[in-house]
Amino acid sequence: MELLLAVIPPLLCYVIFSLCKIGFQKRDQRCYMLSYQCHKAPEDQKLDTGSCADIVTRNKNLGIEEYRFLLRTMVSSGIGEETYCPKNVIDGREESATHMDAVSEMDGIIFQTLDKLFAKTGVSPSEIDIIVSSVSLFSPAPSLTARLINRYRMREDVKAFNLSGMGCSASVVAIDLVKQLFRTCKNSLAIVVSTESMGPNWYSGKDKSMMLSNILFRTGGCSMLLTNNRALKNKALLELTCSVRTHIGSIDEAYRSCIQVEDDLGHKGFRLTRDLPKAGAKALAMNLRVLLPKVLPPLEMLRYVITYYRNKIMKRSSPKGAGPGLDLKSGIDHFCVHPGGRAIIDEVGKSLALSDYDLEPARMALYRFGNTSSGGLWYVLGYMEAKKRLKKGDKILMISLGAGFKCNNCVWKVLKDLDDTNVWQDCIDHYPPSTIGNPFSAKFDWINDESMDFARREDYLPLLKKHSR
Structure with missing residues (x-):
């Protein structure tokens, strides 16, 4: 008995010490968003209807059927008149982009956003400990991060x-x-x-499945400043509460569904x-x-499980368009859809049973x-903030899909009312x-005329150019 009494105090101290250590470790694993800055290209890179038509007519590989496909897809793409295009494409050099075109494009986006980010936050480049660049189609040597380290004269121990x-x-x-x-x-x-x-990766062929990228992708980007320093929490905009990454590249159809190739x-x-x-x-x-059980209330998860098994036992099928069967609004306030x-x-809206209000930021960013x-x-998050939707305590689910094929999602907690119009x-x-x-819908309605099926390129190009003005 005496031995037991002698062992209990140090054992209790060890347990308390271990719990405190775990608590401090979790506290140090916080990730705060101090600020972010999106890129807005110069006006001379704006891609309106006329500019789109000019670019289309330069592609001598296209026939009437390809023109029809491009114009119809533009009409239904959800993209407006004020997006931005790479400078070399605007200048008519989409088929002869140089390495310097790619470097210049990256400099214009990255340097602009970082200059504004440092000015906005008052943080000096010399204070940065970690820098990560994510650019899929351009990997020069020296690297893009090395280019940034050189320009901003960052420390030699920056990761x-x-x-x-x-x-x-x-x-x-x-x-x-x-x-x-x-x-x-x-x-x-x-x-x-x-x-x-984007500039060096503009598609100049006539494969319809590859022409889609020219219609959808535009110039843009963002730089973000993050920290795990709890002393800076009062300056932060958001706190990362959860992130989940899913990769289904082992499935051939998924792997090949979005892939860079040659025609x-x-x-x-x-x-x-x-x-x-x-x-x-x-x-x-x-x-x-994986993600939803981490962010939705336990009672909502319990309700879902009970409903699921009750429907299974009673052989009830879920109604179409009912979403995942969970009340996502019970733990999430805003949906930042790619x-x-x-x-x-x-x-995505159909799969999650989201409303037009929920999808408005993504549609407007597009x-x-x-x-x-x-x-x-x-840009989607910026729209929410500019519309003053983001209030202290709100939760934001970010949904992103990408080549590989993968889905990477995360949840942010809003730490203060946000209203920057950025x-x-x-x-x-x-x-x-x-x-x-x-x-395009009104200007190029003639493209659907069946009599154009037998037209030559020389017949319809003047019409295309005329109506683009």
Whole structure:
């Protein structure tokens, strides 16, 4: 008995010490978003209806059927008149882009956003401990992070990481990487840069599954400043509460659904196959099975389990369009859906039973800026903030899909009421517009005339140019 009494105090102390250690470790694993800055290209890179038509007519590989496909897809794409295009494409050099075109495009996006981010937060580049770039289609030597370190004269011990080939979901991958690094890097500041190299990757062939990328993708990007320093929490906008990454690249159809290849004539581009919606739905469902139990209230999960097994026993089928069967609003207030295209937004909305209000930010980001790849989520978040939707304590679910095929999602907690108009400043009062119809619909209605089936290129090009003005 005396021996037991002698052992209990040190054992109790050890247990208390271990619990305290775990508590402090979890506290140090926090990830705060101090600020973010989206890119807005110069006005001379704006891609309106006329500019689109000019680019289309330059492609001598296209016939009437390809023109019809392009114009019809533009009309239904959900993209408006004020998106931005790479400078070399605007200048008519989409088939002869140089290495310097790619470097210049990256400099224009990354340097602009980082300059504004440092100015906005008052943080010096010399204070940065970690820097991550996520650009899928451009991986130069020296690397993009080395280029940033050189320009901003960062410290020699800064940890630099370059992510490539990650597609539209690279931004969340980069943030998850920073979160993991924060476990061993105490009181650190991290920069994440997410954009895409569009200029050298413009498709000049006539494969319809590869022409889609020219219609959807536009110039854009974002830089973010993150920290795990609890002393800076009062300055932070958001706190990362959960992140889940799902990869189904082991499935051949999913792997090939969004892939960079060359067509039969040797033109390089991105092929989007008919398997893409199916791959996206599968990856999203698998991801949410892991993520939702972490963010929804236990009572909601219990209700779902009871309902599920009751319907199974009674052999009841779930009604179509009913979503996942969970009340997502019980733990999530806002849905930041990747603006990859109208079909993607609509499909995610249908799968999760989201309302038009929930999908409005993604649709407006697509309409105003197009699909800016990994930077797209931040234009959606910026719209929510500019509309003053984000209030202290709100939870935001970010949903991203990308080549591989993968689905990377995360949940943020809003730490203060947010109202910065950021890149939406010049137009937010006019959004959402009464209609998001594309002018192509009226200007190029003649393209559907059956008599054009037998027209020569020389016959319809003048019409195309005439109506683009």
